[in-house]
Amino acid sequence: MKFDIKQFIRPNVAKMKPYSSARDEFKDFDKEMIFLDANENPFETNVNRYPDPQQRKLKSILSKQKNIPVDQILLGNGSDEVLDLIFRAFCEPSKDNIITLPPTYGMYNVLASLNNIENREVLLDSDFQPDLDEISRIADTRTKLLFFCSPNNPTGNLISSEAILNLLKNFNGLVVIDEAYIDFSEEESWITKLNEFSNLIITQTLSKAYGLAGIRLGICYASSEIISVLNKIKPPYNINELTQQKAIEQLQNVEKVQMEITSLIEEKNQLLKALNEKKFIKKIYPTDANFILIKVDDAEKRYSQLLENGIVVRNRSSQPLCENTLRITIGTPSENEKLITILKEFK
Numbered sequence: 630m631k632f633d634i635k636q637f638i639r640p641n642v643a644k645m646k647p648y649s650s651a652r653d654e655f656k657d658f659d660k661e662m663i664f665l666d667a668n669e670n671p672f673e674t675n676v677n678r679y680p681d682p683q684q685r686k687l688k689s690i691l692s693k694q695k696n697i698p699v700d701q702i703l704l705g706n707g708s709d710e711v712l713d714l715i716f717r718a719f720c721e722p723s724k725d726n727i728i729t730l731p732p733t734y735g736m737y738n739v740l741a742s743l744n745n746i747e748n749r750e751v752l753l754d755s756d757f758q759p760d761l762d763e764i765s766r767i768a769d770t771r772t773k774l775l776f777f778c779s780p781n782n783p784t785g786n787l788i789s790s791e792a793i794l795n796l797l798k799n800f801n802g803l804v805v806i807d808e809a810y811i812d813f814s815e816e817e818s819w820i821t822k823l824n825e826f827s828n829l830i831i832t833q834t835l836s837k838a839y840g841l842a843g844i845r846l847g848i849c850y851a852s853s854e855i856i857s858v859l860n861k862i863k864p865p866y867n868i869n870e871l872t873q874q875k876a877i878e879q880l881q882n883v884e885k886v887q888m889e890i891t892s893l894i895e896e897k898n899q900l901l902k903a904l905n906e907k908k909f910i911k912k913i914y915p916t917d918a919n920f921i922l923i924k925v926d927d928a929e930k931r932y933s934q935l936l937e938n939g940i941v942v943r944n945r946s947s948q949p950l951c952e953n954t955l956r957i958t959i960g961t962p963s964e965n966e967k968l969i970t971i972l973k974e975f976k
Contacts, residue, residue, distance in 0.1 A: 632828040634854045637719050637773060637803065642862060650865040652682050680870040683860075687873050690880045691848065697820055700853040703860060704868050708809060708832045708847030709736055714859045715830065715849075716744040719803060720773050727774040728767065730759055732783055732948040734807060737776045752949055757784045757914070759792045765799070773802050780810040783945045783956045785916030787816055797826045803855075805830045810918035812838030812890055820850045827852050837919060838890050839879050844872040893919050897959045903969045909976075911953075920958045928953040931975070938971045 635643070651667035670677045684704050692699045705711035720727065726747035729737045733753075741748040749772070751763045764775070775796060779788035797804050806819050808831055819831050830851040836842035846868065849859065879886065897919065904910055904923060909931065912924040922945065925931045932944045932955060943956040959965065 632801075632826075634827065634852070634858070638858055639718065639721055642718050642858065645861065647861040648865050650679070650682055652679050653865070656683075656685075676870045678870070679866055680868060680873055682865050682867075684868050684873055687868075687877050687880070690877060694880065694883070695818075695820060695850070697823065697850055698853070701823065701850055701856055703849040703851070703856050703863070705847040705849065705863070706867050706872075707836070707845040708807065708834045709740075710863075710867065711832050711847045711849045711859075712736060712805070712807075713740050713743070714863055715774065715803070715805060716740050716746060717862055718858050720744060720746045722746065725771045725773045726769075727776065728764060728772060729776045730764075730778075732757075732781075732945070732951050733776070733778045734782045734809075753781075753784075755950070757781060757786050757950070758789050759796075761792060761795055764796065768800065768802070770801075774805055775800055775802055776805050776807065778807040778809070780808075780814055780917040782809065782918070783920075783922055783943070783948060783951065783954075784914055785810075785918045785920055785922050786914065787814060787917045790816075793819070797822075797829060800828070803828050803830055805832065807832050809834045809837055813894060813919045814917035816917065823850060823852065827854070830855060835876055835879065839886055840889065841875060841879055844875050846872055846876050892962075893959050896962060896965050897921065900957070900959065900965055900969065903972065907972055907975065920956055922951070922954055922956050924952075924954050926953070928955055931955060934975060935968075935971065940968055940971065 655666060664678065667679055669679060687704065688699045688702050691702055703711065705714065722745035726749050727741055728749050728751060730753050731750050738748050749767050751760055751767065754760055777788050777793060780786060781788060793806065806829070808818055811818050811833065819829065823829055830849065833848045835844070835846040849856070900921065901913060904913055904921065909926045910923050911926060914922040916922065928944050928946045932942060935942055945951045945954045945956050960968070
């Protein structure tokens with residue numbers, strides 16, 4: 630299927646001119662200049678100047694590491710800002726609709742409501758995989774976005790690559806794959822398919838594997854045409870200077886990050902063995918993420934017991950197909966050891 634992105638851009642977005650900041654007009658940040666152009670305080674604090682609005686140094690590192698051209702990368706104040714920009718660029722309020730696949734990340738629905746876009750939900754099947762027939766049935770000419778979270782939150786599993794390929798080829802809209810947890814999986818990222826599918830958008834984050842949840846740095850990979858549209862509507866200085874500095878520091882420390890990922894996977898495997906020994910745990914779901922979803926006899930009771938022992942997990946029982954489930958994030962070795970010790974005392 631030939632995909633023309635121009636047909637999906639909101640008419641008002643296509644016509645608009647982006648705001649041009651002082652730092653968009655003068656880009657040579659490394660040159661010794663007297664900056665009297667942006668109404669900044671001239672006294673040095675390390676953050677008295679506006680940050681690079683296009684985050685060039687940070688993007689160049691990501692470009693080399695991911696083998697993706699800089700013009701196919703957009704950075705956001707967390708993945709949530711990236712997702713919101715996608716809604717704003719391609720979905721006409723009160724007219725268009727999107728498709729999401731519950732149980733999944735709740736912000737897709739929140740952003741749909743915020744932008745006055747209908748969210749057509751198609752439940753995953755009992756294996757937490759997409760129902761392709763139902764997706765095809767409910768999609769229409771006003772369906773602009775289809776969201777996959779893979780590995781999925783809160784279930785932890787990867788979405789079938791065959792299902793995603795099917796929809797990339799046959800869905801007449803943008804396919805957004807949220808890969809917040811991809812660093813914990815043995816499967817490769819869908820960014821390797823960017824040049825094959827012009828309707829593919831991938832979001833990632835530094836919040837999980839890179840341990841930078843506090844700086845709020847989300848990443849979008851897509852065609853240069855899509856990134857150009859998103860750049861047009863993003864706030865001019867959406868990634869602050871401190872966030873850029875910290876992200877650069879961590880991205881240059883790849884060996885440490887990989888060691889932590891390996892440790893978390895090893896800890897997850899140890900925790901899975903311990904969980905298998907508990908009778909009150911009725912099911913442990915397959916996981917490619919840094920968390921485990923378990924079905925228990927009484928989620929409210931077990932959640933409260935853990936809380937009383939100083940451990941906070943997430944009760945996901947309110948989500949479709951997730952009755953009596955708890956989601957447990959993998960902690961440090963000592964935290965996991967404490968969890969296992971406490972679980973052994975539960976009857």
